[in-house]
Amino acid sequence: MKQGSAEVEVQHGAQHDTRVAWEDALVAAALLAVDPAGLGGVSIRGMPGPARDAWLGQFRAWLPETIPWRRIPSHVTDNRLLGGLDLAATLAANRPVAERGILADADGGVVVLTMAERVSATMAARLTAVIDTGEVVVARDGIQLRHHTKFGVVMLDEGLDDSERAPAALLDRLSFQIDLSRLRMRDIEAETLIDAEQIVAARAILPNVQATDEQLKVLCVTAQVLGIASIRASIAALRVARVSAALDGREKVNGDDVALAARLVLAPRATQMPATEEDEAEADADNGEDDTAEIEQQPDDVTPPDQLPPENALSPQDDPDVEPPQNENQSDPNREPEEAKQDDALGDKVLEAAKAAIPADLLSQLLINGAGPGGSKGGSSGRMGATRQSGKRGRPLGARRGMPRAGARLNVIETLRAAAPWQRLRAAEALMQSSTLDTSRQKIFVRQEDFHVTRFKERRDTTVIFVVDASGSAALNRLAEAKGAVELLLADCYVRRDQVALISFRGKKADLLLPPTRSLVRAKRGLGGLPGGGGTPLAAAIDAAVQLADSIARRGDTPSIVFLTDGRTNIARDGSPGRAAAEADALVSARQLRSQRFAAVFVDTSTQPAPHAARIAREMGAIYQPLPYANASTISNVIREKALAK
Amino acid sequence: MAQPFPFSAIVGQDEMKLALTIAAVDPTIGGVLVFGDRGTGKSTAVRALATLLPKMRAVIGCSYGCDPAVGAASCEQCAALKAGGHVIKSHLVPVPVVDLPLGATEDRVIGALDLESALTKGKKVFEPGLLARANRGFLYVDEVNLLEDHLVDLLIDVAASGENVIEREGLSVRHPARFVLVGSGNPEEGELRPQLLDRFGLSVEVKTPTNLDERIDVVRRRDEFDRDPAAFQEKWHKEDDKLKRKIVAARGRLASVVVPDAALRLAAQLCMKLGTDGLRGELTLMRAARAYASLMGDTLVTDVHFGRIAAPTLRHRLRRDPLDEAGSTVRVERAIEEVLGPGSNAIKTAA
Numbered sequence: 001m002k003q004g005s006a007e008v009e010v011q012h013g014a015q016h017d018t019r020v021a022w023e024d025a026l027v028a029a030a031l032l033a034v035d036p037a038g039l040g041g042v043s044i045r046g047m048p049g050p051a052r053d054a055w056l057g058q059f060r061a062w063l064p065e066t067i068p069w070r071r072i073p074s075h076v077t078d079n080r081l082l083g084g085l086d087l088a089a090t091l092a093a094n095r096p097v098a099e100r101g102i103l104a105d106a107d108g109g110v111v112v113l114t115m116a117e118r119v120s121a122t123m124a125a126r127l128t129a130v131i132d133t134g135e136v137v138v139a140r141d142g143i144q145l146r147h148h149t150k151f152g153v154v155m156l157d158e159g160l161d162d163s164e165r166a167p168a169a170l171l172d173r174l175s176f177q178i179d180l181s182r183l184r185m186r187d188i189e190a191e192t193l194i195d196a197e198q199i200v201a202a203r204a205i206l207p208n209v210q211a212t213d214e215q216l217k218v219l220c221v222t223a224q225v226l227g228i229a230s231i232r233a234s235i236a237a238l239r240v241a242r243v244s245a246a247l248d249g250r251e252k253v254n255g256d257d258v259a260l261a262a263r264l265v266l267a268p269r270a271t272q273m274p275a276t277e278e279d280e281a282e283a284d285a286d287n288g289e290d291d292t293a294e295i296e297q298q299p300d301d302v303t304p305p306d307q308l309p310p311e312n313a314l315s316p317q318d319d320p321d322v323e324p325p326q327n328e329n330q331s332d333p334n335r336e337p338e339e340a341k342q343d344d345a346l347g348d349k350v351l352e353a354a355k356a357a358i359p360a361d362l363l364s365q366l367l368i369n370g371a372g373p374g375g376s377k378g379g380s381s382g383r384m385g386a387t388r389q390s391g392k393r394g395r396p397l398g399a400r401r402g403m404p405r406a407g408a409r410l411n412v413i414e415t416l417r418a419a420a421p422w423q424r425l426r427a428a429e430a431l432m433q434s435s436t437l438d439t440s441r442q443k444i445f446v447r448q449e450d451f452h453v454t455r456f457k458e459r460r461d462t463t464v465i466f467v468v469d470a471s472g473s474a475a476l477n478r479l480a481e482a483k484g485a486v487e488l489l490l491a492d493c494y495v496r497r498d499q500v501a502l503i504s505f506r507g508k509k510a511d512l513l514l515p516p517t518r519s520l521v522r523a524k525r526g527l528g529g530l531p532g533g534g535g536t537p538l539a540a541a542i543d544a545a546v547q548l549a550d551s552i553a554r555r556g557d558t559p560s561i562v563f564l565t566d567g568r569t570n571i572a573r574d575g576s577p578g579r580a581a582a583e584a585d586a587l588v589s590a591r592q593l594r595s596q597r598f599a600a601v602f603v604d605t606s607t608q609p610a611p612h613a614a615r616i617a618r619e620m621g622a623i624y625q626p627l628p629y630a631n632a633s634t635i636s637n638v639i640r641e642k643a644l645a646k
Numbered sequence: 647m648a649q650p651f652p653f654s655a656i657v658g659q660d661e662m663k664l665a666l667t668i669a670a671v672d673p674t675i676g677g678v679l680v681f682g683d684r685g686t687g688k689s690t691a692v693r694a695l696a697t698l699l700p701k702m703r704a705v706i707g708c709s710y711g712c713d714p715a716v717g718a719a720s721c722e723q724c725a726a727l728k729a730g731g732h733v734i735k736s737h738l739v740p741v742p743v744v745d746l747p748l749g750a751t752e753d754r755v756i757g758a759l760d761l762e763s764a765l766t767k768g769k770k771v772f773e774p775g776l777l778a779r780a781n782r783g784f785l786y787v788d789e790v791n792l793l794e795d796h797l798v799d800l801l802i803d804v805a806a807s808g809e810n811v812i813e814r815e816g817l818s819v820r821h822p823a824r825f826v827l828v829g830s831g832n833p834e835e836g837e838l839r840p841q842l843l844d845r846f847g848l849s850v851e852v853k854t855p856t857n858l859d860e861r862i863d864v865v866r867r868r869d870e871f872d873r874d875p876a877a878f879q880e881k882w883h884k885e886d887d888k889l890k891r892k893i894v895a896a897r898g899r900l901a902s903v904v905v906p907d908a909a910l911r912l913a914a915q916l917c918m919k920l921g922t923d924g925l926r927g928e929l930t931l932m933r934a935a936r937a938y939a940s941l942m943g944d945t946l947v948t949d950v951h952f953g954r955i956a957a958p959t960l961r962h963r964l965r966r967d968p969l970d971e972a973g974s975t976v977r978v979e980r981a982i983e984e985v986l987g988p989g990s991n992a993i994k995t996a997a
Contacts, residue, residue, distance in 0.1 A: 078749040085761075096761040121835045125789040126748050132689060137747040139754035139776060142761035169832065172684050216869065220862045229854045230685040234865045239872075400796055401752060421761050424768045429816075449814055 018187045021179065025055055028176040028264055030194045031243045033062035034202045036110050036152025039175040039239055040131070043116065043155040043166050046180035052156065054188045055180065056112075059154070062199050068109030068151075070102045074118040078140065081126060085141035087417055096142060096421070103127070104136045104147035111151050116166035117159035124167035127153070131173055142421065175236040177268040194247070202246040209242040211253040218347045222262050222354055227272035237265040255346050259353035267354040399452040414452035419444065461557040463499040463516045464489070467545045469565030469605070470506040471536035482564040482605060483527055488636035499557075501548060502526050505541035507534035508575040512544065516552060535577060538569035539585035542593055542620065549598045560599045563622070566606030567613025583612060590620035603627055603638065649875035653694035654885035656687050657863045658855050664938075665848040665958050666695050667889070669784075669826050671896045672937040675847035675930060677805070677827035679790070679838075679962065682852030687864075688830040689788050695828075696743035698890050700897075702782060706735045709774045710781045710821050711742065721821050742783030744776050744825075748792060755797060756804075757812050757819070772819050777810045780825040790829030791838050798842055801827065805845045847930045849962035851975065896940040903936045905947045912952055912985060919981040922963040931959045949986045956982050 025044075032039050046052055060069065072081065079085075083101030090097045102111065113119065113127075130136050130149065138145040153174055157166040171177065219237045228234075244257035399414040426445035466486050486502070500523055502514035514526040541563075549559035572581040573589070593600060600622035604613045609626035617624035625638055656663065665678045680688045704711040708723045714736035727734060746755065757775030764770065776785070787793055787801075804810050810823035827845060831838075843849070855861055871878040913931045920927075935951040944951070961974040 082747075082749050084751075090761075090765065095766050122748065122792045125792045125835075129748060129788055133693075133745075137745060139747055139750035141751055142753060142758060142773070144754060169684060169835070211869075213866070216865055217862050220858060220865055224856075224858055224861065229683065231854065231861055231864050231868075232685040234861065235868050238865060238869055400794070402796075422759070422764055425759075425764045425770065428768045 018183050019190060022051070022183055022187045022190060023192075024264060025178045025180060026058060026190075026192045026194070027260070028178055029055060029059040030062060030192070030199060030247060031240055031264075032152060032176065033059060033199050034243045034247060035206060035239075036063070037108075037150035038206075039152065039243065040236060041110075041153030041155065041174040042176035042178055043157050043171055043174050044178050044180055045157045045159065046183070047158055048156075050185060051180040051183040051188050055178075056154070058192065062194075062196055063110065068106045069112070070106045070109065071112045071114060072102055074113070074115040074123075076102070076123070078126070081123070082130075082136055082140065083138045083143075083145065083147070085143055085417075085421070087420055091420060094424075098138070098143050098145055100147065101136060101138070103130050103151070104149050106151040107147070107149035109151055111153055113153060113155045113166075113170075116155035116157040116170070117164045119167055119170070121167055121169070124170045128169050128173060141417075172230050172232050175240050175265050179268075198247060198249075201249060202243065205249065205251060206243060206246040208251050209245045209253060210251060211238060211242055211245075214346070215241065215253055215258050218258055218350050219261065219266070221347055222350050223266050223269075225351060226266055226270035226354060228266060228269045229271075230269075233266060233269050237261040240265050255349060258346065259350050262350045262354040270354070273355070399454050401449070401451065402453045403448070403451055409454045411452045411454040414454075415446065415450050416444070418452060419446045419450040461499060463501060463552045463557055463559050465501045465503060465516075465545055465548055465552075465559055465561045467503045467505065467510075467541050467561060467563045467565070468530065469536060469538075469541070469563075470504045470530055470532045470534075472506075472533045473536060473566055473568050473606075483530060485564070485633075485636040486527055487524060488633060501552075503541060503544050503548065504530055505537050505544070506532065508537055508540075508571055510537060510541040510544040512548065516548075535571040536565070536569045537571035537573075537575070537582070538565065538567065538616070539573040539582065539589045540571070540575075541565075542586065542589035543573070546589070546593050546596060546598070549593075550596065553596075553598070558599075561593070561601070561622075563600065563602045563617075564605055565603075565613075567602075567604055567610060567616055568606065586616055587619050590616050594619060594621035597621070601625060601638075649879060650694045650697060651687075651690045651868075651871055652879055652882035652886050653691065653698055654889060655867050655871070655878070655882045656691055656694070657867060658857075658860050659687060659691065659852055661958060662688070662691055662850045662852050664954075665850045666691060666828070667698075667893060667941060668848065668934055668937045668955075669828070670695065670699055670893050671941055672900060672933055673782075673824075673826045675826075675933050675937065677829070677846045677848070679843070679846040679849040680828070680830040680852060681833050681849065683854045684832055686852040686854055688852060689786075692784075692786050692788075692828050692830060693743070693745075695784065696740070697886060698893060699741040699743070699783075700890060700894050701738040702741050703736045704739045704782075706737055707732075710778050710823075711739060711783075712822065713782065722819070723821075742779055742781075744780040744783065744785050746776055746785055746787045746793075746797075748789060750776065750797070752796065752800065753814075756800060756810055757821075758814055759817060770817055772812070772817060774821070775810075777804055777823040777825070778821055781821070781823050783825055784828055785825040786828045787830075789831050789835070790842075791831040791833070791835055798839060802841050802845060843962050844926065846962065848934060848958040850958050851961070892941065895943075896937065899940045899943075899945065900937065903940045903945050903947060905932055905936055909935070909947045909949075909952065912949065915985045916952070916956060916981055917960070919985055920960055920964055920978065922960055927960055927963045931956065934959050953982050953986055 028042055032042055044052060044055065063069075079099065079101070081101050081103060083099055083104055086097045086099035089099070131153070134148060134150050136145075136147045136149055138147075153170070155166050155170065155174065159165050165171075216234075216238055219241070220234045223234045223237070238261070241253050241257040241261040244260050245251070245253045248257075399411040401418070423445060426447070430445065466489075468482050468486065489500075499516040500514070501512070501516040502523065503510055504513050505511070513530065514523055517523060545561050545563075549561055552559040569582040569586045570579050571577055573585040600617075600620055602613070602617035602620070602622040602624045604610075604617075604624065604626040606613070606626075614624050614626075627634060627638060653663070662680055665680075669675055669678050680692070682688065702711075703714055705714050705724055705727070707727060708721060710721050710723065712720045712724050714734055724734070753775065755776050757773060757778055760771040760773035785801075793801075804823050805825075805827050808822060808824040810821055812819045829838075829842075829846065855864065867878075910932060913928050913935070917927045917931065922928075931952070932947075934955045935947045938955050939945070939947045939951045942951070957975055957978045960978050964974045964977060
């Protein structure tokens with residue numbers, strides 16, 4: 001690819017960073033334009049604006065003009081999405097007429113999913129089923145049809161913070177994830193060197209492009225080093241590498257292609273930094289509350305300037321540190337692959353390329369998603385999916401058959417829709433049954449089985465339970481900060497109409513200082529009167545939190561627990577002193593919390609974070625966050641990000 | 647789908663493959679639930695299963711694909727055929743593997759009046775739905791945890807009774823609907839109702855492989871398949887065929903596999919130890935062990951078979967114990983060790 005810009009910027013600043021992001025976005029657009037269905041698609045994060053428009057405009061221009069380009073609103077009905085009975089046409093023609101859905105219509109083209117962060121898991125599942133099987137199966141309203149369809153997906157994700165994201169199931173199937181939210185006007189002025197003819201030519205070459213087994217392995221290894229659990233990522237990366245070669249007019253994938261694939265496909269999915277960088281990254285996160293500072297630091301922190309600057313990853317010829325791309329053919333065939341990958345130049349280069357592109361806010365995201373390749377908690381700990389179906393209020397969720405009773409609202413349109421096909425039949429029946437009655441006066445025959453009621457989706461309330469350590473050890477160090485942090489968070493919860501509850505523990509037991517409330521004043525009062533000193537009965541505190549969370553969950557709301565403690569427990573559940581027994585009890589209580597699957601954050605406020613606290617956090621399935629030098633605002637920021645983010 | 651990914655080419659995920667194979671050997675086991683991480687080949691495996699199933703004999707002219715070997719007419723259509731003095735003819739058909747797509751409406755699932763006849767001729771003709779098509783075969787629900795509640799209710803009911811009853815527009819139809827319910831899903835997107843959970847005979851947890859070589863194999867095979875599906879299928883055809891023959895042989899052997907009293911006692915002990923509710927656990931455990939023994943070419947069910955099959959049979963039937971930190975799989979394994987004696991787990995992992 002003719003990517004290498006002549007003037008390599010030495011400066012590592014925010015401006016440089018965003019310009020690279022824009023260049024990457026355009027490269028992704030070109031790659032995707034070659035084979036939209038094969039690469040799955042792209043998720044674009046950012047608000048509507050010039051950057052997104054420019055990207056969409058360029059992408060559209062690279063696609064053949066005649067292919068379908070369909071927009072799907074997030075509130076689309078199944079009938080429109082999948083297809084079903086075309087009622088008007090059916091009645092007009094007096095025979096069933098099927099309506100093709102958007103997905104069937106989009107065959108060979110692209111669907112644009114707007115407001116992807118609002119897309120429900122159910123709708124995502126409909127899309128993924130179609131993407132995976134390559135066909136739409138319609139089994140609706142008396143219609144049974146299947147249409148073959150293959151399309152690329154462009155998801156427009158306007159989520160503002162980390163818990164507002166497009167559905168993971170869909171993200172998993174799209175090759176690219178682009179973030180345009182930080183771009184400025186001047187970033188998007190950069191012209192691209194790729195022209196439409198190149199893309200047309202690439203489509204023709206693509207079926208013949210070969211990748212070596214070694215390249216495949218390098219992508220798998222890189223994915224694993226970056227902690228990417230889903231295997232789809234490696235498969236997508238391999239496809240992208242092939243398309244990259246095709247775009248450059250080659251039938252053989254080279255090192256640049258593989259590096260580009262790692263950079264564009266793997267880096268945005270990374271859940272961990274390669275081991276050696278871990279310490280630096282952690283340090284980065286600790287002072288990472290200032291966004292602009294973070295952007296500026298990121299290139300320096302992650303990639304020392306004497307190594308590989310991001311944009312050079314694409315043109316290693318310019319870089320003396322990296323071997324020419326031919327190296328994969330020279331690698332010693334006698335070496336075992338296991339050994340080879342350790343010091344393999346291609347592997348290193350690919351990893352570097354990926355590393356350079358790992359988003360700066362990786363760590364804060366990790367903490368939200370429960371982190372790690374084994375982190376199965378992802379998503380479930382957040383507030384997504386915390387909705388329930390209701391018959392009374394909330395966002396309409398469609399209709400189902402049923403009688404309008406118990407507060408359920410009759411859906412007139414759906415009811416008529418259900419009745420419509422049978423009109424002729426019923427009219428004939430009515431005529432036969434009672435020849436005396438003038439049936440022509442009765443225009444519509446609606447029967448009980450036609451009744452449909454509207455279903456609504458109701459958002460659950462969230463109650464945040466603060467469990468504050470007021471023991472002697474904590475009081476000395478951090479109680480004031482903890483109180484301050486809780487106060488800051490209370491204001492937040494108030495704005496969002498969340499409820500808060502407060503449990504404090506000291507001496508021999510835990511007390512519910514504040515039952516769930518929305519009252520800011522009451523909460524502040526409870527906090528102000530919080531005395532300190534005494535032992536640390538952590539087990540009792542966890543038990544109390546679980547009990548409260550349980551009652552909240554039973555009420556139909558979603559509890560979320562935040563522990564603020566140093567974890568140095570010394571009072572057992574029965575109130576007797578002794579560190580060993582207290583720790584054992586705390587672990588048992590922690591497991592009980594986990595078994596109930598409540599979302600929890602464990603903020604370790606001690607000046608020297610101890611492994612024991614981390615272990616308790618792990619046992620309770622909580623996000624563990626040591627904050628040894630934090631003040632009230634840091635603590636509240638962390639909690640806001642992890643437990644409360646919407 | 648034109649070309650399903652070959653079953654044998656799925657890397658690892660042995661428990662999932664075994665559970666599906668066992669369901670193919672003995673459909674009375676009552677279905678398979680596959681729950682786990684994204685991108686682990688859950689739906690790939692289920693969709694590939696269709697190619698492994700030997701053809702079955704079905705009555706010609708029966709919408710429900712009834713078995714001609716069954717003496718008494720098992721459905722209204724067969725009864726009508728017999729009453730009309732017709733000679734019952736049959737033919738070989740592939741075992742149906744029916745996808746229940748999300749977004750399906752109730753009328754298409756259970757069957758309803760044929761729209762075309764109603765509209766054009768004003769006539770009432772029953773048009774069978776997905777449940778009718780799945781009779782004697784498999785009904786697959788991907789993302790089963792996202793299925794609408796009223797459809798779940800319906801499935802629970804039909805799966806238990808083996809019969810589908812339709813009352814609509816003054817039409818009353820009942821027909822056999824015996825199918826192996828196969829569900830898959832990602833637990834992050836929602837839990838299953840215990841009632842539906844109970845309908846599944848076996849439940850499998852799938853995890854993303856963490857072994858690098860295994861991951862490389864997955865990518866390599868997927869890539870090969872994508873680039874030339876026909877050649878890839880040709881390559882795995884032999885393996886698939888071998889498995890198919892194994893299933894046929896196991897079915898033939900199934901009736902002659904002996905379950906000794908001692909083995910039954912073990913099954914009961916295991917269930918008691920784990921506190922599973924009802925007899926379904928025991929019954930399924932016995933059936934699954936028998937099918938597994940048959941699959942292995944054995945004619946006598948032993949501890950080894952129980953050890954291998956206990957986890958998928960029982961793990962979804964446990965009561966959640968808040969004070970036990972271990973997952974359900976670990977609890978089942980612990981119980982196996984206690985009941986069958988130490989070392990049985992070693993056999994289990996080796997098998």
